Amino acid sequence: MTNQEQKQYRTKLIRDASMMQKKPDRVPHVSFFVTWKILDAGYKLSEAMNDYAIMEKVVRRHQEEYGFDAIFEYGGRNAIRIPAALGGTTYSINDEAGTVNYKDKAICEHDELEELAADPQNFFYEKGMARKYPCWADGTVTAEDVQRAIDEQSKFIQYHINITRIMNEEYGMPNFTAPNGFAYAGLDFLFNTIRGIKGLSIDMRRDPAKVEEAIAALNELYFTPGLNVLKNAPEGPNMDYCFDYDITLLCHTILNQKQFERFLWPDLKAVLDVLAEKKKTLRLFMEGSSKRFWEYLKDYPKGMITMHPEQDDVFDVRKELPNCAILGGMPVSLLGNGTRQQCLDRTKLLCDELGKDGGFILCQDKMVSFRNDANPENVHAVCEFVREYRP
Amino acid sequence: MVDFEQLKQSMGELDEDAVVSALNEVMADGGSQAAAAMQACQEGLNIVGDLFASGEYFVGDLIYAGELMTQAVEILRTALAGEGGAEKGRMIMCTVKGDLHDIGKNIVIAMLEASGFEVLDLGIDVAPETIVETAKKEGIHIIALSGVLTLAIDSMKDTVNAFAAAGMRDTTKIIIGGAPVSPEACKLVGADAWAHNPQDTVRTCSDWAEAC
Numbered sequence: 001m002t003n004q005e006q007k008q009y010r011t012k013l014i015r016d017a018s019m020m021q022k023k024p025d026r027v028p029h030v031s032f033f034v035t036w037k038i039l040d041a042g043y044k045l046s047e048a049m050n051d052y053a054i055m056e057k058v059v060r061r062h063q064e065e066y067g068f069d070a071i072f073e074y075g076g077r078n079a080i081r082i083p084a085a086l087g088g089t090t091y092s093i094n095d096e097a098g099t100v101n102y103k104d105k106a107i108c109e110h111d112e113l114e115e116l117a118a119d120p121q122n123f124f125y126e127k128g129m130a131r132k133y134p135c136w137a138d139g140t141v142t143a144e145d146v147q148r149a150i151d152e153q154s155k156f157i158q159y160h161i162n163i164t165r166i167m168n169e170e171y172g173m174p175n176f177t178a179p180n181g182f183a184y185a186g187l188d189f190l191f192n193t194i195r196g197i198k199g200l201s202i203d204m205r206r207d208p209a210k211v212e213e214a215i216a217a218l219n220e221l222y223f224t225p226g227l228n229v230l231k232n233a234p235e236g237p238n239m240d241y242c243f244d245y246d247i248t249l250l251c252h253t254i255l256n257q258k259q260f261e262r263f264l265w266p267d268l269k270a271v272l273d274v275l276a277e278k279k280k281t282l283r284l285f286m287e288g289s290s291k292r293f294w295e296y297l298k299d300y301p302k303g304m305i306t307m308h309p310e311q312d313d314v315f316d317v318r319k320e321l322p323n324c325a326i327l328g329g330m331p332v333s334l335l336g337n338g339t340r341q342q343c344l345d346r347t348k349l350l351c352d353e354l355g356k357d358g359g360f361i362l363c364q365d366k367m368v369s370f371r372n373d374a375n376p377e378n379v380h381a382v383c384e385f386v387r388e389y390r391p
Numbered sequence: 392m393v394d395f396e397q398l399k400q401s402m403g404e405l406d407e408d409a410v411v412s413a414l415n416e417v418m419a420d421g422g423s424q425a426a427a428a429m430q431a432c433q434e435g436l437n438i439v440g441d442l443f444a445s446g447e448y449f450v451g452d453l454i455y456a457g458e459l460m461t462q463a464v465e466i467l468r469t470a471l472a473g474e475g476g477a478e479k480g481r482m483i484m485c486t487v488k489g490d491l492h493d494i495g496k497n498i499v500i501a502m503l504e505a506s507g508f509e510v511l512d513l514g515i516d517v518a519p520e521t522i523v524e525t526a527k528k529e530g531i532h533i534i535a536l537s538g539v540l541t542l543a544i545d546s547m548k549d550t551v552n553a554f555a556a557a558g559m560r561d562t563t564k565i566i567i568g569g570a571p572v573s574p575e576a577c578k579l580v581g582a583d584a585w586a587h588n589p590q591d592t593v594r595t596c597s598d599w600a601e602a603c
Binding site: 092094097099101103197198200201202204205206253254255256257259288292311332333336337366369370371372373 | 451488
């Protein structure tokens with residue numbers, strides 16, 4: 001097969017599995033390896049994350065070594081150079097231990113929610129930037145600093161354009177998600193960037209109405225425009241991509257049922273309804289356990305949602321959500337600590353039980369980040385098995 | 392006169408205004424009922440735990456409960472000085488080496504303290520040798536290790552091995568908790584128990600404290 005044919009074959013494998021209309025030629029296998037691939041290639045995290053030439057070598061090697069059908073991440077998840085240009089330290093890297101930690105930092109205080117809701121952009125400029133970047137706080141920020149951050153943003157985008165082209169043309173890799181806009185729900189924005197886990201937990205109890213006001217204001221700026229792009233997209237799936245849309249949900253991990261219904265579900269439902277109306281597909285990664293919210297997903301059309309559960313049992317997903325395709329099933333704990341045979345047994349079980357009629361894409365259950373998350377020998381064994389096996 | 396049964400219920404319902412108002416009333420009355428008020432708050436926290444176990448509350452509610460409990464202790468602090476003690480004894484809790492997450496740890500500590508433990512919080516990113524040395528120095532036999540990242544499993548294993556190397560494994564009970572923890576991980580680590588929620592941690596540690 002030429003690289004172009006390979007790309008088409010892989011895209012079709014994943015489309016067939018996710019849309020649940022046809023059993024794919026074999027079970028597709030997606031890489032959810034993130035920083036692990038840097039360590040696996042013999043580099044320090046800080047080396048690769050600060051140098052796009054090294055990151056390109058890392059991504060190339062990852063595919064040359066293991067031969068996945070798609071790679072979720074080409075080295076851009078932890079974009080450290082952009083905040084670093086302004087002296088920000090969102091990520092904490094420890095090269096000796098091979099670890100990267102994300103700092104949960106609130107840029108807005110509880111009693112500032114009203115001010116945030118009144119004018120989010122002004123709030124970010126006046127207060128948010130100062131709390132994120134010391135040079136903004138002490139007034140020493142210069143036009144050169146800002147230009148450097150903008151340049152870093154450009155380099156980051158350019159790297160992604162280049163690596164995507166390289167992986168398409170030289171490795172026959174499919175593109176993961178179609179460019180259909182990006183609707184960032186206000187609550188997830190508050191959770192991830194503005195108030196943090198602790199702050200938002202307190203806000204939702206102490207001042208739920210103010211949380212709603214903040215969500216509405218943020219949605220006007222970010223969510224609604226993104227949703228409108230989706231609404232105006234042509235009907236039907238874009239078959240040049242594995243998925244039409246991608247949602248990674250994090251904030252549900254702190255929500256009780258009532259909070260989910262009040263603060264998140266209206267926005268999530270809005271996106272899901274448009275996707276259903278437009279006959280498009282979605283990969284939905286839900287961090288932690290999401291089982292308590294599956295009820296909300298069970299009535300969407302068959303093959304619209306591909307569930308990627310982090311902690312929940314994939315066999316439960318198939319039983320409870322027969323309308324959803326499944327991405328996942330391979331525990332990182334097994335790849336890291338299990339034997340080669342245990343990994344192969346698990347892979348065969350997944351292919352036989354979940355893949356025999358289609359609707360299943362093998363993938364790791366968690367982002368594979370740290371050195372001991374996976375034993376390379378096990379990864380090789382699983383990749384080879386899936387390529388050859390026909391359930 | 393504060394209705395302590397009502398205070399307990401208010402804490403269980405996470406009704407901040409009612410809890411703070413009742414505690415301020417206790418202090419305005421001279422603080423002689425502070426211990427009883429704290430007891431009611433602790434019992435209210437058990438209601439929170441039960442509601443979490445039943446699925447009505449979730450993680451955000453536990454975080455808020457921890458915040459409310461901290462506020463309660465702050466209000467009653469001067470009146471509680473010198474009162475009581477750790478009825479279930481002392482234990483250590485921390486987030487293991489390489490992991491900087493502390494929210495889960497702090498929730499569990501609040502629940503453990505509410506149930507009667509005095510918890511020595513060693514913080515985050517704590518090396519095995521620090522945990523072993525502290526346990527040795529303080530004569531503590533119950534250890535709770537927390538972690539969110541998958542690498543925490545390795546650090547938990549290193550910590551258990553460090554207790555064994557120090558000849559303290561047979562006299563120390565170790566529970567591990569957090570997102571990457573599972574029965575398989577517990578076996579791999581060599582811990583005595585595992586938990587995904589604070590209630591199970593409190594129950595296990597209480598059983599151990601009782602058996603000591």
